[in-house]
Amino acid sequence: MSFLWAIIAGLIIGLLAKLVVPGRQPIPLWLTILVGIVGALVGNALAVAVGVRDTAGVDWIRHIFQVGVAAVLVAFVSPLWVRRNS
Template sequence: MSILWAIIAGLIIGLLARLVLPGRQPIPLWATVLVGIIGGLVGNGLAAAFGVGDTSGVDWIRHGFQVGVAAVLIAVITPLWTGRRRA
């Protein structure tokens, strides 16, 4: 069941990351989910390193780290993906 939750969380984080980036990101949905999963894992690690991984209430800072990492990854992957498709 944890794999299913990772995919759902990755989808949400990846879509939010695409929303915060300007312009269009022509990458497939599976790449968005994968980047969201990676962003979630790295964001959790960063939040723990900064001591904000577990707070009372909603962990907005942790979620910000997750979406931020995913946005950076999407910004890096998008030109690579579009360059690959043209070749």
């Protein structure tokens, strides 16, 4: 069941990251999910390192880290994907 939640979280975080990055990112959905999952894992590790992983209420700072890392990954992967497929 946790594998399914990782895919759902990766999809949401990946789509939010694509919204944050300006311009069009022609990467497929599976790559968006993969980038979102990696962004979630790295964002969690970053939140633990900073000491803000567990807060009272919604962990907004952790989610901002997750989407931020995923946005950096989308900005990095998107041009590589375009070059690969042209």
